Amino acid sequence: MCLAVPGKIISLKNGDAEVDFNGVKRAVSLDLVPDARKNDYVLVHAGFAIQVLEPKEAEETLKLFEEIYGKDHGDALSGPLSHIKP
Amino acid sequence: MKNSPAAQRFSSPLWRDRALAASALSEIERLSAVAAQKTGGQVNFMEVCGTHTMAIAASGMRRLLPKGLRMLSGPGCPVCVTSQGDIDRVLALAAVPGAIITTFGDMMKVKGSRGLDLNSMRERGADIRVVYSPLDAVAIAAAGPGRQVVFIGVGFETTAPVIAGAVARAKKAGLKNFSSTAFFKLVPPALELLLSDPENRIHGFMLPGHVSAIIGTEPYRFVAEKYRVPCVITGFEPLDILTGINMLLKQVVSGKPSVEDEYFRAVRKGGNPAAVNIMAEVFSVCAASWRAIGTVKATGLEFSKAYASFDAVKRFRIPYCDAPEPKGCLCGKILLGKALPPDCPLFGKACSPSSAVGPCMVSSEGACAAWFKYGN
Numbered sequence: 295m296c297l298a299v300p301g302k303i304i305s306l307k308n309g310d311a312e313v314d315f316n317g318v319k320r321a322v323s324l325d326l327v328p329d330a331r332k333n334d335y336v337l338v339h340a341g342f343a344i345q346v347l348e349p350k351e352a353e354e355t356l357k358l359f360e361e362i363y364g365k366d367h368g369d370a371l372s373g374p375l376s377h378i379k380p
Numbered sequence: 381m382k383n384s385p386a387a388q389r390f391s392s393p394l395w396r397d398r399a400l401a402a403s404a405l406s407e408i409e410r411l412s413a414v415a416a417q418k419t420g421g422q423v424n425f426m427e428v429c430g431t432h433t434m435a436i437a438a439s440g441m442r443r444l445l446p447k448g449l450r451m452l453s454g455p456g457c458p459v460c461v462t463s464q465g466d467i468d469r470v471l472a473l474a475a476v477p478g479a480i481i482t483t484f485g486d487m488m489k490v491k492g493s494r495g496l497d498l499n500s501m502r503e504r505g506a507d508i509r510v511v512y513s514p515l516d517a518v519a520i521a522a523a524g525p526g527r528q529v530v531f532i533g534v535g536f537e538t539t540a541p542v543i544a545g546a547v548a549r550a551k552k553a554g555l556k557n558f559s560s561t562a563f564f565k566l567v568p569p570a571l572e573l574l575l576s577d578p579e580n581r582i583h584g585f586m587l588p589g590h591v592s593a594i595i596g597t598e599p600y601r602f603v604a605e606k607y608r609v610p611c612v613i614t615g616f617e618p619l620d621i622l623t624g625i626n627m628l629l630k631q632v633v634s635g636k637p638s639v640e641d642e643y644f645r646a647v648r649k650g651g652n653p654a655a656v657n658i659m660a661e662v663f664s665v666c667a668a669s670w671r672a673i674g675t676v677k678a679t680g681l682e683f684s685k686a687y688a689s690f691d692a693v694k695r696f697r698i699p700y701c702d703a704p705e706p707k708g709c710l711c712g713k714i715l716l717g718k719a720l721p722p723d724c725p726l727f728g729k730a731c732s733p734s735s736a737v738g739p740c741m742v743s744s745e746g747a748c749a750a751w752f753k754y755g756n
Contacts, residue, residue: 296429296430296431296456296458296535296536296538296539296588296589296590296591297431297590298538298590298593298646300390300391316391323515323545323549325545325548325549325654325658326541326542326545326652326654326655326658327652327654328654335390337590337593337646339538339539339542339590340484340512340513340514340539340542341512341513341514341515341516341542342513342515342541342542342545344538344541344542344590344593344594344652344655345593345594345646345647345648345652347390347645347646348645349389349390351644351645352389352390352645353389354645355615355620355642355644355645356389356392356394356395359394359397359400359404359619359623360394360400362403362404362407362623363399363400363401363403363404363407363619364400364403
């Protein structure tokens with residue numbers, strides 16, 4: 295039930311946004327992310343955007359996976375996993 | 381969005397890459413052997429969130445994990461933790477003459493103590509509609525002011541702000557015919573419940589990504605500091621989950637529990653303050669009744685004084701009656717990580733998704749439904 299899906303804000307109208315989910319478009323409330331702007335990526339749960347996503351952080355995560363688990367990965371105990379911190 | 385490189389980062393096949401997953405699994409194998417020495421043989425981690433339970437089951441990774449490492453499903457499926465007494469209240473609301481009941485689909489098949497569910501109430505003529513968003517329910521109320529519209533609000537900190545947002549909109553629009561239940565539960569106090577149990581044998585928590593997108597990382601600090609149990613907030617892609625397990629193992633091995641954030645592309649330290657604020661405006665912390673656990677103070681949310689008129693239970697004067705849980709059903713133990721679905725004598729026999737006895741089989745993200753569907 296806590297499912298949330300990323301999508302891109304393609305237009306804004308009175309606090310609501312039209313969000314593109316890989317080709318499927320839906321109206322989404324921005325009441326919980328008042329700073330979200332057009333072209334931002336948002337995480338959407340039950341019709342509301344609940345967080346703005348940074349594509350560069352997704353890219354960073356994927357890069358970390360490749361570094362840790364890729365062919366020439368080192369020791370994960372001392373490796374890049376330790377960079378993932380709150 | 382399909383052609384945009386930024387979008388591809390969120391839907392990249394790399395999140396499910398086989399070679400990387402195989403390498404992640406061998407790392408788990410290696411680390412869990414070391415961690416097992418620290419824990420005395422068996423390593424038990426709990427995925428608290430039902431969405432993780434489903435993602436783990438659907439990926440098939442459970443059977444690839446080393447034998448000494450067990451992933452237990454926690455009390456994070458909203459339908460599963462809703463007490464039988466609250467389920468009976470949902471069914472009582474569905475019996476209010478002329479009311480339109482709106483709900484997420486997961487609630488439709490949960491049986492009350494008299495064997496009825498929302499599906500069977502609908503067959504008997506009740507107007508029950510499955511909606512995607514509580515805003516759809518507000519729109520139904522706005523379009524037909526002559527009828528009462530009730531939204532069945534259950535869930536955790538991911539869903540509570542969304543329903544708070546819908547209620548705030550209904551208030552702003554001056555809607556007199558919209559109300560909701562507030563059968564909400566809070567994740568950090570649920571963890572404290574598990575941890576304060578003397579029989580607790582959980583060595584690490586895979587924390588819910590989307591609850592944490594709202595509340596941030598700080599509310600979990602007590603788990604690591606007071607109870608010395610490792611925590612990793614984790615995303616929902618297969619590689620997120622395998623990495624979350626590796627990070628938990630690493631904490632067990634190092635003996636230095638902390639709250640780490642693997643899902644930092646969505647979870648910030650401070651969470652989402654706007655969502656937390658609206659949740660605190662519309663709801664206030666209260667005692668909540670949990671399936672198999674009972675009523676525990678300060679573990680749930682109810683309507684605040686300012687929004688009390690939107691409380692469906694008060695508007696239609698629906699009393700709370702304690703009701704027994706289904707006989708022989710082990711949902712309670714499963715929710716607490718004390719049993720796995722196949723331990724239940726009803727599992728796969730008297731209880732299956734087509735004729736479910738307990739809510740862990742009813743809910744699509746319940747631990748029993750996940751085990752049944754994906755054959756873990």
